[in-house]
């Protein structure tokens with residue numbers, strides 16, 4: 001039976017309830033801005049979902065709500081939660097109302113939609129395609145060659161570095177010189193050339209009608225710098241809500257302020273202690289400065305009761321974050337008691353680390369805990385290698401999040417490139433990739449073909465009219481025919497046509513064609529869930545599916561499997577048991593992140609994020625030696641490691657310290673190190 005009063009709010013604590021009910025007046029006037037500082041596991045997601053549901057129940061129009069989350073998955077989970085809450089009052093009408101929440105998505109995704117809608121007002125062609133990071137680096141590289149910078153005597157920064165510099169300037173809205181000085185001092189001597197390169201890059205993008213990731217925010221920010229457009233877009237939404245605000249950058253803050261200059265109807269939620277995306281120029285200042293942008297100041301609600309973790313787990317996490325240099329949120333508290341301290345486990349090396357985890361995971365499963373309730377977290381995707389081998393050997397299914405993405409695979413990129421090329425035939429990066437697939441067409445002829453066609457009014461017809469390249473033969477005819485068919489076919493039939501065209505090339509290029517073909521079928525499956533080619537390409541480029549089931553084969557949805565995830569991808573999630581790999585200096589903090597104080601602080605927050613994912617059971621594992629990653633495939637360089645500096649001696653008492661396996665001298669004697677034979681000497685002796 002439907003609830004009549006606000007019973008659905010009764011499960012909330014007083015602070016959560018204050019955040020949910022803030023500024024909702026019976027006469028429908030829109031309330032003042034709200035900042036919710038929500039500690040880990042304090043019910044941030046739950047609170048935001050209740051707020052949206054409460055707004056809908058009290059009569060707000062879901063079509064006039066803009067809800068921005070960190071990933072598309074988070075947006076759809078949020079919408080489902082809203083529906084579940086609203087259903088208690090609205091019954092079946094709840095589904096209709098939440099289906100009308102069409103403006104829920106990521107900042108970049110929403111930006112892309114608005115730019116298409118307002119393209120005319122900003123003199124832009126709405127049929128633009130979006131370059132992912134790799135496409136952007138390729139285009140930048142092309143411009144770098146054209147300007148002759150790749151042939152400089154001293155080494156010009158690589159395409160990846162150039163893109164990172166460009167991206168930071170754009171997102172942090174900082175001048176090139178400042179970015180070079182602060183983050184890339186070794187590139188400071190190239191400031192003039194980099195400026196030329198970036199100017200050329202911007203020109204190339206415009207000519208080809210492509211935008212990169214950063215452009216989606218940059219163009220959006222530029223668009224709303226026009227007060228008329230800002231008012232028009234801002235006026236479409238009564239409520240603008242942003243989750244994970246600690247991981248937004250300056251451009252995103254600029255956009256929000258332009259949409260809602262007086263802050264009415266604006267809600268942002270976040271936790272400064274979990275800010276882990278500064279490499280994307282996210283700044284924790286956004287959340288700290290938010291209240292003072294408005295007059296009167298934004299209302300602040302702090303959620304500091306943690307519902308997720310037991311007291312000992314939380315005490316250890318509080319201990320780690322308590323040593324942070326700058327802190328704004330208070331310590332979290334919980335009522336969940338337990339006698340089990342988190343474990344700090346010393347193992348000999350990464351192989352033992354993997355064995356320890358398997359032993360624990362299986363013993364938990366024996367005791368009734370599903371694999372899915374357990375997660376192994378790591379700083380960098382490559383750290384899980386030895387564990388993946390052990391899991392595969394022991395037949396334990398797992399799914400890995402973070403690291404290599406499905407869409408990074410060459411064959412998936414090939415198919416998407418053709419789709420992108422049909423969508424926007426001026427996109428030279430896509431065109432180049434596709435032409436390069438044809439036998440007999442090398443880089444020079446691909447460039448020549450694009451030169452002859454991309455400037456034409458109808459590049460695809462122009463391409464079809466070109467004389468057949470001498471060495472391409474029948475492959476050329478099939479290609480041109482396919483292009484023609486796709487540009488007129490109905491979505492999602494296009495993608496099947498492309499697969500049929502691509503299959504012989506796949507078989508020619510890759511030995512393991514059969515496996516790769518399975519990925520393409522999966523891509524087709526994903527595509528059928530999107531209403532149009534444009535939406536499919538946009539959404540997929542902006543927020544690619546990130547699970548790879550690696551060697552274990554793709555598990556079915558309702559099967560049980562262990563979760564492996566980078567800490568970054570574990571954001572917002574929780575598990576009964578959590579195992580953190582390589583809690584040693586060099587991994588946490590990572591060697592790469594141990595430069596500046598700010599970087600080091602972010603590494604500390606990463607460990608905090610990992611620890612606060614655990615509900616009952618937390619294992620931090622410290623291998624005494626580990627292999628240095630990034631060396632040649634079978635390199636065997638290893639280093640001796642020490643416990644992370646983020647857990648100094650005085651915090652160790654918060655943990656149950658263990659050594660695994662328990663010392664057993666008979667079973668595991670260390671090799672006798674006294675010299676018995678000197679083989680090197682023998683070898684030399686052979687030639688004397």
Ligand SMILES: Nc1ncnc2c1ncn2[C@@H]1O[C@H](COP(=O)(O)OP(=O)(O)OP(=O)(O)O)[C@@H](O)[C@H]1O
Pocket residue numbers: 011012013016038039040041042043044045046047271306307308571572573574612
């Ligand atoms: N009022 C409440 N009463 C009981 N349980 C709650 C309450 N609010 C939240 N929880 C529970 O607390 C846990 C954490 O909630 P949620 O995932 O919303 O936290 P979060 O703040 O988003 O966490 P994080 O920022 O660490 O990702 C969930 O299991 C949720 O069901």
